[in-house]
Amino acid sequence: xxxxxxxxxxxxxxxxxxxxxxHWRAQTPESVQPVDWRPEDRGLxxxxxxxxxxxxxxxxxxxxxxxxxxxxxxxxxxxxxxxKRWNVEAQDQSVSSQQWRWRLRWALLGRQTLECQxxxxxxxxxxxxxxxxxxxxxxxxxxxxDEQIGDALELMAEHLKxxxxxxxxxxxxxxxxxxxxxxxxxxxxxxxLAGPMARKRTPGE
Amino acid sequence: xxxxxxxxxxxxxALVRGPGYGLDLIERVKKQTHGKFVLGxxxxxxxxxxxxxxxxxxxxEGEPLPERGGRPRRYYKLNALGAKAAxxxxxxxxxxxxxxxxxx
Numbered sequence: 001x002x003x004x005x006x007x008x009x010x011x012x013x014x015x016x017x018x019x020x021x022x023h024w025r026a027q028t029p030e031s032v033q034p035v036d037w038r039p040e041d042r043g044l045x046x047x048x049x050x051x052x053x054x055x056x057x058x059x060x061x062x063x064x065x066x067x068x069x070x071x072x073x074x075x076x077x078x079x080x081x082x083x084k085r086w087n088v089e090a091q092d093q094s095v096s097s098q099q100w101r102w103r104l105r106w107a108l109l110g111r112q113t114l115e116c117q118x119x120x121x122x123x124x125x126x127x128x129x130x131x132x133x134x135x136x137x138x139x140x141x142x143x144x145x146d147e148q149i150g151d152a153l154e155l156m157a158e159h160l161k162x163x164x165x166x167x168x169x170x171x172x173x174x175x176x177x178x179x180x181x182x183x184x185x186x187x188x189x190x191x192x193l194a195g196p197m198a199r200k201r202t203p204g205e
Numbered sequence: 206x207x208x209x210x211x212x213x214x215x216x217x218x219a220l221v222r223g224p225g226y227g228l229d230l231i232e233r234v235k236k237q238t239h240g241k242f243v244l245g246x247x248x249x250x251x252x253x254x255x256x257x258x259x260x261x262x263x264x265x266e267g268e269p270l271p272e273r274g275g276r277p278r279r280y281y282k283l284n285a286l287g288a289k290a291a292x293x294x295x296x297x298x299x300x301x302x303x304x305x306x307x308x309x
Binding site: 133143144145146147149150152154155157179 | 226254266
């Protein structure tokens with residue numbers, strides 16, 4: 001019975017990465033390419049395939065001449081960031097294949113997720129807070145969002161300098177969102193009511 | 206002390222000391238009243254906008270700051286009308302605490 005591939009969970013991503021690396025290798029002199037890349041070798045153990053792919057990505061990240069475009073550029077930036085952040089050295093044999101697998105999984109996740117995954121507890125909290133605020137700020141006028149969310153973030157940053165407790169951060173997040181929405185609604189109704197009244201007051205009417 | 210001063214009145218007095226943004230103004234009022242009057246998020250921003258609509262304040266955006274997630278601060282400052290209103294308001298409040306002249 002053939003061994004079940006452990007790459008099935010994201011084989012689509014794996015294929016994308018393989019395509020990306022293949023594209024890059026086609027444009028790069030062989031002398032700077034890492035050897036041992038056999039993406040089509042079905043006989044190769046999955047762990048080995050991942051290590052080889054990671055080596056390619058690591059080399060790719062070091063090559064400053066590569067300027068990928070559009071969708072590739074986003075993936076590429078994520079990978080470069082990921083590799084730099086974790087100081088990934090594909091030649092480092094002390095990194096187990098299991099670790100490689102997780103590192104690659106992180107690399108495959110979205111940029112936000114990747115940033116959040118590799119931060120300290122406090123930074124992780126702020127990352128979640130920022131993400132929530134980004135979502136909420138899309139629902140309210142920019143001026144309100146800039147003012148209230150900005151002030152709340154300042155308060156949170158001050159708090160984190162003094163204390164490591166995170167519940168006040170989440171409390172502040174909830175309170176800010178509540179008042180932001182209330183104030184947005186209030187402004188909306190004030191503008192709605194002021195509209196007809198302002199028209200009545202217009203001279204000559 | 207909740208009902209002694211309105212948010213708008215407190216903000217006008219805080220702005221007499223110079224331009225400030227929401228969080229800064231909350232702190233100013235808190236300090237000026239020795240922590241006895243604390244403006245909340247629910248009252249300070251609508252009050253500031255109302256004062257601006259009434260033509261007593263002017264506002265402008267500062268530089269985007271990283272600690273604010275790249276968002277700029279919005280500074281408020283008193284204009285001539287606002288400064289006059291703040292002084293009048295102070296005189297009214299101070300007048301309340303002046304000793305009442307005895308009649309006859």
